[in-house]
Amino acid sequence: MADHPAVEVDGLHVSYGSTPVLVDVALTVRAGTGVCVTGENGIGKSTLLRCVSSLQQPDSGTIRVFGGDPGSTPEFWRAVVTTVEPPTWYPGLTAREHAELVCRANGLDAEEQGVDEALERFGLAGHADAIPPSLSSGQKQRLTLAIAFMRPSSLLILDEPEARLDSEGRDTVAALISEYLSTGGSVLMASHDEVFAEKSGCAITTMESLSA
C-alpha cells in the first residue's frame, strides 16, 4: 500500500447538466501526508471528495486510491473513512453505543479503543446517553469525527471538518489530524479555514491550482 500514493487523480471532469464543475483536475496525495483543498463555495471541493470516495461517478478521468480503483468493497471501506455524507443514525441507539458498534464491527474492543476517552475529548462525555438526532448540529459533527478517528483506517477524506465547531473543537480536530498523519495515515480534506489546515499539518492547495 505504501508504494502507491494514497490518492491519485488525473484528468477529472465532472459537470452538473451543462455546468462544468471540475475541468481536467489532477491531484496527488502521497501516502502518509495530508492535503487540504480550499476554494470558494460551489467550486467543486465536495464533488472532488465525493469522486475520490467513490460516492459519485466522474464524467471522465482516472482516480486511484492506494493504487486501486475506489469502489464499494469492504476492503476499500476498511482503509478509507469519509465524512463527506452525513450519516443517518440508528434508531434507539445512544451516541456511545454508536461508537461501540463501529469498534465492534471493526473487530476492536470498545474499552481498549478508548470510546469514553474519545467522547470526552470531543466534549461529548455528558451526552454519551443521548440519541444522536437530539444533539445539536455541532455535536453531531463532533460525534461523527470522534467515530471516524476511533476506527482504524489509512485514509481520511473529510469535508470541512471544522464546520459548525467552536474554536476549541477546531483545535481538537486539528491536533487529531496531525496525530493521524504522524502515525502514517493520509488525509484529503476540504476546508475554508487555512489556519485550521495549517495546524492540522496538511499542505494547502487551491481548487484553481488543481485544474490544468
Next chain:
Amino acid sequence: MTTITVPLAPVRRWIGRTQSAHRERGATAGNIYFTVLFIAVVGGILHKQLAVVFWPTAPNASALAGGSLVAILFGLLYLALRRFGPLALSRPAASWLMQAPVSRRRLLLPSLRLAAIVAAIVAVLEGIAIIGHTAPRSLSGEVVALLGIGAGLVGVALLLVALAAQAGGRWGDAVDALISLLLAAGLVGLVTATARDQPLATTGWPGTSVLVPVIAGLALVVVVLSLLAVRHLARTPNDRILEASKTAGTLFDSAFGMEPSFLTDMIERRFWARRKLRSTRLPARLPALVAQDLLLVLRRRRRLLWLALATTLPVLLTSAPHWLVGVAVLIGLLPAAGTATGNLKTDAGNPGLLRMLGLSSRQAVLQRMVLPGVLAGVWAAVAMTVLQALDVLPAGPWWALGLVLGPVGAAAAVHRARVGFVRNELLPLDTPMGTVSPGPLVNLVIGPDMLLLGLPTLIEIGQGQPLSWLTVLTQLVVGLVGARAYLSGSTSPERVELKKA
C-alpha cells in the same frame, strides 16, 4: 400593555379568496363531485361486504364478543384521536396564523368542530356495527337509533377527553396506558368469545323508556363538557398544536405521495425522542449487528407485549376456511420479524454508517436476519400452539412448524425493510376502473411476496390433516434455501452498500 386582537374572519376570507383565485374555476365543486361519486361507486360495488361488516342478516356475536368489540373499537378511536392531536391546524395556519394577534379560540374552533364531526361519525358507525352483530333483529328502529346517537355522543366525549389530555399534563399518558390495557383486554375477550361457543346476546337489551333518560343525561354531560372545552380552548399549549399540525401535514404528505414511510418514520423519531436511554455494553458474545438489533428490540418491550398478544389473533378466523388461518399465520410473521428490522431500514436508506462499519453487505444482511428470524419463529410457534390447543389444528408438532417459519419471516421482513421509497415514476396502467399508478402496488407486495416460501405450511393448514415431521422438514428446507437464495441474490461479499450502484 394591551394587545389589540385582529378579527380573524376577514383574514381567513382573504386567504380563501386568494387561494381560490389561483385555482381553476369550479375546481372545488369538481373535487366534491368526484368524492361523492367515488363513495357512491365504491359503496355500490362493496354493498354486500359492507352489509356483512355493519348489519349481517342475523346477529352472530355473544355478549362477551360485543363488549370486547366496544373496548377495541372505541379504544382505537381514542388512541387515534390522541395520536393525531386531536386539535390540529394546517401547517400554513400553524406557521402564520398562530403567531398573529388573533383570537386563539376562534382560530382553533373550526378544527375542534371538524374533529367532533369526524369522531361522532366514526363512533356512530362503530356503534351500528356492534349493534348489527349482537342485537336481535326484533329490536325496534327507535332503540337502534337511540343506541347509535349514544355511540356518537360517546365519540364526542372521547374527543373531549383527548382534547383535555392534549392540553394537560402527564395524566394523559396514564389514560393512554389505561385505554391500551382496555384494548388488550378487549382482544383477549374477543379471542375467548371466538374460542368458546357462547350464547348470542339476544336478551337483555334496554327499551326506549330506559334509553331516553340515559341518552339525554349523556347529551347534557357532553354539551356541558363541550362548552367548557370551547371556553378553555385557548389554553392548549403552542407546542402541542404545532406537533399535531406536523402530524396532520405528514399524514397528508403520506396520503398525497402514497408514501407511508413518511408517517412511520415520524412516529419512530418521536418515539425515540421521548425516551430516556442509558448506554449499555452491547452483548459481547453475539456478532455486532445481532447485538445491536437485540438492544433495539429490548428497548421496545411494549411492542413485544403486543406481539405476544397478537399470537392469539389467528383464532378469530376459526369459522373461516382453514387456508385463511394459514394466511393469517404467515402474514403475522411480518410484524413479528419487522420488530427487529429498524436498523436495516436505516442502512437501506443511507449506507453512511455501513461504510463506517466496514462489513460487506452479505455479512451485514446475514447478521440483520438473525433476530427477525428468531422473533418470527417464536411468534409462529406460539400462534400455532394456541391454535392447536383450541382444536383449530389437528394433531402434530405444529410448534416445530412454527419455529421453522423463522427464515421465511426473516427473509420477508428484511426484504420489506430494504424496499425504500415508492417508485412513482413507473408508467401508469389503464384499467376499466381508471388509471392506476403501479408504484404503490409494487411497493406493497415487496416483502409479503417472500411469504410464498411458507407455501408448505399454508397447504398443510388448508388440508386440515394431522401434521407429520416430513412437512416440518420440507418447510425448513424451503425456508432456508429461499432465505439463502435471497441473501445471495441481493447482497455481495464484495460490496458494502445494500443496493447495487
